[in-house]
Amino acid sequence: MINVNRLSLSALPLFRSLPRDALFFLAASFVNSTGKAVMWPLTTLYVHNVMGKSYGEAGLVILYQALCGILGEITGGNLYYRIGPKRMITGSFFVSSCVMFAIAFTQQWPIYLMLVCLLGFANGISMPSMNAYVGFRWKAHRRKLYNVMYVCNNVGLSIGAMVGGFVASISFSLTYLLTASSTLLFTLFLLVFMKEVDTRTAGEEEADGGNGAASGNGSRHPVHVPMNRWQLLRNVRLYLFVSVGSMFFWLSFTQWANGVAPYIDEKGLDLKYYSLLWTINGIVILAGQPFTSWIKRRFAKEIVWQMLVSALFTVTAFTFILFFHDNYAYLAIGMVLATLGEMMLLPAIPTFFSEKAGVHSPFYMGLAGGFANMGRMIGPLVFGHAYDLWGISSVFFFGTMASLAALLMFYIHANMNKDPDPVSNAKLGTLSQ
Structure with a gap:
């Protein structure tokens, strides 16, 4: 049984370390x-x-x-x-x-x-x-903040979904x-x-470990940042594989809604059992923070390896339910493993671009977000047709293949971005578009 008081106390130092x-x-x-x-x-x-x-x-x-x-x-x-x-x-x-x-x-x-x-x-x-x-x-504080934002937003989603039905x-x-x-x-x-x-001196702050505070003059004018989009797009090692990996990652996740939900209904189970899976998701996001923090410290100190570990959890989850989905308890185990993968990945992507792309991180974040949304969009079409034509086993098979594709993309990305230094912003064109 989860000790709520202990979880709350373990989270307090994290919040205390953040700016007010x-x-x-x-x-x-x-x-x-x-x-x-x-x-x-x-x-x-x-x-x-x-x-x-x-x-x-x-x-x-x-x-x-x-x-x-x-x-x-x-x-x-x-x-x-x-x-x-x-x-x-x-x-x-x-x-x-x-x-x-x-x-x-x-x-x-x-x-x-x-x-x-x-x-x-x-x-x-x-x-x-x-x-x-x-x-x-x-x-x-951005690594901690991205993680805390993810937790807070997911708790908000859980509460909002419950209130929404009422x-x-x-x-x-x-x-x-x-x-x-x-x-x-x-x-x-x-x-x-x-x-x-004020990001005009962002490169200098990155070099000397600046705290990223807002500019003293609180400038209200947009900052002029050199941005030749063609040159940014050519830097494929920075964004392409993590973006495609994110697309496959979220494509595989849509099988919960477009495979598991109709499967539970088809088995004659009450749909509250489907809602229970998302309750498990919320509990793991809250209770699993110490475990994922330990994984990061022990096996994934670099942010690129954190993405790879997240994909390993996801592949394990969907492979498990591919072979063991007859029993509801096995679906619950799969949800636990998949949630751990989600917890590792979501804060990692914005952190990676913030640290590697510097002033150009908004461009790459938007690009990666577009790919992720593409996965969320394609998934329901793929799994909906697969379920209608071949049943739940085909949904879990295609979902597992998508998670393996995400693992491969994150592996390539990790090997292409081993350098701990930020990606150079040199030789970028002016904002002439």
Whole structure:
């Protein structure tokens, strides 16, 4: 049985070691993720029950939203310095809140579809910007911060998903209103709290171990950073294999929703057993922090090897349930192992780009995020058709193959990025585009 008091005490030193303003940022991010999770699981039901469309059309809505999210992530990484992090992040969240308020009051299908696409685009823009901002603002603490952000956001998602079902039983529109309100509050918080990070001397700070504090003058103007996108894209060893690996990683993870969920229903089990798997996921994310910290210290001190270890956990998880899925307990074991892999990977990718790509990390974060969203988008199509044609064994087989592909990509990436020094930013062109 988990000793909650002991877990809480073990987490206290981590929070105490972080700057106070970083803790405020984490708290606000937690509230925002909780609010958004109220809405996320209910999109399919909203389209079917409120808009009167088929489940197939609901699937297309999610597909369109994911496509716009990919475009948003890439756009966010490219425009980080043109617009500046504060304007970029607060602007995207403000647009998101306005769109959700609009959705709550519309019954027109074409308008709803356009609003959902705009919501996906706005949410996508904010992701690389948020990660880059944290990496620049609290440079000395970014490894811990990325990990704590991941934990806080997942706890928020769990709480929000539970609240979402209750709120939806009262009114679907109310879910959008609550989510819009929490997003707007987060926007107002960021407008007051955020300071522009002057990255004109980022390379020098990286060299002398600077603390990444905001510039003293709090410049409100976008920072001019040389960015020849073609040269950045040519540096394939830095981003390509980790991005493709991330795509395969998230493709394999979608089998939980598009394979395990219908399989549990087909076996005649109550769908609460599917929800229980995600309860296990949340418990492992909280209780497993000491274990993953030990793994990092013992076997994965370098961030590239941390990604490789995460893929090993995932391959083990999906190989296990490929051969042993008849018993529900084995699915639960697979979820534990897969969650440990997720815990190792998600904080590692933004940390890697923050440390290796320097001022160009927003560009690469957006690129990697686009690939990850592509995996989340392709997975439901692949596993849905596989389940219909060949059954659950084919889903687990393709999921295991995808996790093996992710392992191979992370292995290549680790071997191509053994150098502990940051990637050189020399010979980059000017911002002429």
